[in-house]
Amino acid sequence: MADSESIVAVKQKHSSLKVYCANCQHCKLVKSKKDGGNQYYLRVRCTAGKWKKKLGEEKIYKYFTVARRSLPYCDAYEPMGDPQEFMKELKKSLPVRDEAYPDKN
Numbered sequence: 001m002a003d004s005e006s007i008v009a010v011k012q013k014h015s016s017l018k019v020y021c022a023n024c025q026h027c028k029l030v031k032s033k034k035d036g037g038n039q040y041y042l043r044v045r046c047t048a049g050k051w052k053k054k055l056g057e058e059k060i061y062k063y064f065t066v067a068r069r070s071l072p073y074c075d076a077y078e079p080m081g082d083p084q085e086f087m088k089e090l091k092k093s094l095p096v097r098d099e100a101y102p103d104k105n
């Protein structure tokens, strides 16, 4: 039976193995056109099709929330680098709210 110190070690190991979708190659940034204007919002989607609504349609998230997308495990996870370093840098650059950007196309 594990003592309390080794239980803490196991929990730390598992928390460091958490999957951050933002650090996965399948997590893609896409533009979502704002209704009736020349502006767009930034959204993220999982190109492996893992983000689904209850009825099975694809779920797309607002870009500024992407750092919150994490899982204990994902069989399609394709890491792009060291997750801790990547997430630290990402959090510094993420917008704090859902912002509209001018669409120059």
Ligand code: SF4
Pocket (backbone or CB within 6 Å): 019, 020, 021, 022, 024, 025, 026, 027, 046, 047, 048, 049, 050, 051, 074, 075, 076, 077, 078
């Ligand atoms: S494949 Fe898995 S880890 Fe990658 S973005 Fe989709 S749900 Fe997240």
